[in-house]
Amino acid sequence: MLALENISLTLGDQPLFNSIDALINPGERIGLVGPNGAGKSTLLKIIAGQIEPDEGQLKLSKSATVGYLPQDGVDPDPSLTVLEEVKSAFSDLQELREKTRKEQQKLSHLESDSDQYKQTLERMGRLQDRLEQSGAYSLDSDIEKVLMGLGFTKKDFNRSTTEFSGGWLMRIALAKLLLQQPTYLMLDEPTNHLDIESLQWIENFLLSYKGAVIVVSHDKAFLDKITGRTLALDRGNLYDYAGNYSYYVEKHEERMDHLRKAYKNQQREIKELQEFIDKFRYNASKASQVQSRIKQLEKMDKIELDEHEEEITFQFPPPERSGAVVMKLQNISKSYGENQVFDGLDYSVERGDKIAVVGPNGAGKSTMVRILAGLEDYDGGSREPGHNLTTNYFAQHQADELDLSKTVFEIMREAAPNARETRLRTILGCFLFQGDEVFKKVSVLSGGEKSRLALARMLVNSANFMIFDEPTNHLDMQSKQILQQALDQYEGTFIIVSHDRDFLDPIVSKVLEVQPNRVRTFLGNVSYYLEKKREEENETLNTASANNRTGPPHSANGSGSGSTLSRKEERRVEAQKRQEKYNKLKPFKKKIDPLEEKIETLENRKQEIEQEMAEPDFYDDEVQVKEISLEYEKLKAELVETYAEWEKLAMKISEIEEEFE
Known part of the structure; x- marks a missing residue:
């Protein structure tokens, strides 16, 4: 707890x-x-x-x-490889392994009938039990599984941590934390x-x-x-x-509605009390009533509303019309040393395209959009901008290029000398620079604040082709929504590298998948792309499974190395398998059925309590709040235990069913 x-x-x-x-x-x-x-x-x-x-x-x-992964600032040992850095989180297991190895060595030099041999054997047995319980025997495979899940390749395991960017170092720190459990x-x-x-x-x-x-x-x-x-x-x-978050948004809005109504009623009450006080302040016959109302005002628990709850929006100015083909890449090749990113890449961006760029890190997403923006040299091929093209580009490293001696507002004014102050302040407000915060020096801003300022600076000028590389990483929900709405109404062409599906889905109509040395386009949003990828993976698995099930061919007359079973014999074998499967499943099914009934009962009661808690007057009765909250916490703890027990049984049932497929 x-x-x-x-x-x-x-x-x-x-x-x-x-x-x-x-x-x-x-x-x-x-x-x-x-x-x-x-x-x-x-x-x-x-x-x-x-x-x-x-x-x-x-x-x-x-x-x-307790394990904690901060937003940034992780500092791995520069003398270690990726694998060594991850294993450093398990120094106690390494020591345990070393002790076990030494006991094994000692055992090999002792007589098997000696007391010392028996004592050493007992110590080694205890050490092996501890190793088994701690998961040390599966540690290497667990590390490989987690690192590869987070995007590292086996070649990366033996590379120095100094070869990786800050984002990849965060992944190494995350891997260590996940493995420590x-x-x-x-x-x-x-x-x-x-x-x-x-x-x-x-x-x-x-x-x-x-x-x-x-x-x-x-x-x-x-x-x-x-x-x-x-x-x-x-x-x-x-x-x-x-x-979850969607539930919170719905219930939070309901709570805010209640709060706004209560605030309105309270303001009306305050006005009435104040009017009575002002009217009869100097009337001796009303003195006690006036004092009573003054005390009532003083004791009143004032309701406060969030002042910046008002909706902030901004729109991009209508951009000039570009040519039908915005950008054309032909036969592009690009390498970093021995690492070839593209070889013969062809890609065209058309006017009005709203494109999300996805793919594994290191495949070349950022390289490709930098080539599109004209900021990255390439080894061969051609880049042909369309007619009347104006381009804006955002990447997080641009935050490092801001002038530290200037204020937030000066950075914006420098980017758009002729823009009205109200427009500049509106855009800054969208990215959480409000009031006097616009006069902060860039030198005192955090990394996230600098990234938001760099994004705001980019958006102040109109362009008909906008390119973004991970624009949402340092934006809160409100800022993301403002940017999303502005892009949804934007009349030009844009391409965005991002992993934020909720941000991308409503605004993109194409997905460009960048894989090592190849690209593919999907006509739809990111959810559509992920669905198609799942279908492809399932098809591949089904094909492989079908190939595995296909045995050597049998001749029509039954000759050869194989022979076919008669239909009667096949039915007997199938019935035998069904009975065997039933016998294996029966004890687990017997245990899981009452658990499912228990879960349903607990979930129903949990839902009843949540409905009670959602009532506006629920918190008026302190005794009720305490009793029901205590029951609610016990209920959730019991649900967690019951689900865990159910999952174990469900997994066993699934394993048995797979065995008989």
């Missing part, structure tokens, strides 16, 4: 947390959400023991472990450094992860798939929602 009790923290003069509480049960999948600056990363650091709160305490069972796994924006393939892999990994998972992410599709509970930070308070 992990419990946060009355956690309070003030940073500078700003209260960040106001006595927040939360109970996190083993096995839960939780999304931690809230606007930028709400304290999501800080809360994870408190749980990880990296920050001490001003008040309150963190309770953690003695056997529990902490009881409470906390991930801060883990999807920023992943491509679509590795993102799908980690989704499946986390869905079957044994411990609890707490995720901070701005990827809605990712949160919806892996989480079943959402903790929302808002102005110092922590709200608990019993569902």
Whole structure:
């Protein structure tokens, strides 16, 4: 069990947390959400023991472990290879292996009937038991599976960590954490450094992860798939929602509707009280009533509404019309040393195309869009821009090129000297630079803030061909939605490298898949592309399975090395197999049926409680809140245990059914 009790923290003069509480049960999948600056990363650091709160305490069972992946700033040992760096997280297992090896060596030099031989054999047996229980025997294969799932190739395993970019170093840190399997796994924006393939892999990994998972992410599709509970930070308070991100959005809006109505009623009441006070302030006969209303106002718990809840939008100015063919690449070849990225690449971008670029990291996505933008040299072939083409390009490294001595607003003014101040401020507001924040020096901005500023600077000028390389990595949900809406209404052509399916799906109509030395186009959005990829994979598996089942051909007259069974004999064999399958499945089916009934009962009660909690007056009765909340937490813990038991039985049933297919 992990419990946060009355956690309070003030940073500078700003209260960040106001006595927040939360109970996190083993096995839960939780999304931690809230606007930028709400304290999501800080809360994870408190749980990880990296920050001490001003008040309150963190309770953690003695056997529990906590693992934390920060957004950035990981620092692997430069003297190690990728494989050595990952294995360094298991130094205790390496020591255990070394001890076992030494005992084995010692045993080989002892007489088998000596007391020393027996004692050494016992010690070695205990060490081997510990190794087996710790998973040391499968460690090498587990490491290989996780690293390859995160996009590394076997050739990468023996490369120095110094050869990899910051994004790949984050993947190495993530691999170490996933393999350590902490009881409470906390991930801060883990999807920023992943491509679509590795993102799908980690989704499946986390869905079957044994411990609890707490995720901070701005990827809605990712949160919806892996989480079943959402903790929302808002102005110092922590709200608990019993569902994924989409459920949270729906219930949060309902809560805000109630809050707006309550705020409106309270403002009307305040106005009436103030009017009475002003009218009869100097009337002696009404003095006691006036004082009563003054005290009523003073004691009133004022409802506050988030001032920047208003909808912020912006639109791209209509771009000039380009030629029908925006860009044409012919027979492009490109290599980095011995690594050949493209050989004879042909690709055309047509006016009005809305293209998502996907594919594994290292396949050449960024190289291709840089060639399209005219920023990357190529070894052979031709690049032909279309008629009347104007291009804008965004990549995260552009944040490093910002002038540190200038303010945020000066950067924007420099990019668009003739633009109106209100337009510049609107665009900055879309990317979380509001009020006096526009006068901050670039030198004091975080990495994420610099990336947002670089994106805002790009969008201030009109172009008819826009190229983006991972534009959403440092955007919160609101900023992503604003950019998405603007691109949806944009009349020009754009191409976007991104793994954010929820962001891409409504705005793209083509998917360009970049694989080593080849590209393919799919006419549809990213969900359509993933569906087609699954169909291709299933077809490949079915073909392979059919080939495996196909035995040597039999002659029509029964001669040769094989002979056919009679129909009667076939039926007897099939019946025998069915009976054998039934006998094997029976004990597991007998156990799983009551478990399914129990799960249904628990889920129904859970749903009843959630409906009660959603009622506006639920929290009026403190005793009821305490009793039902306690029942709710016990219910969720029981569900986790029951599901785990059900999964074991379901897996065994699945294995038996596969055996008889």
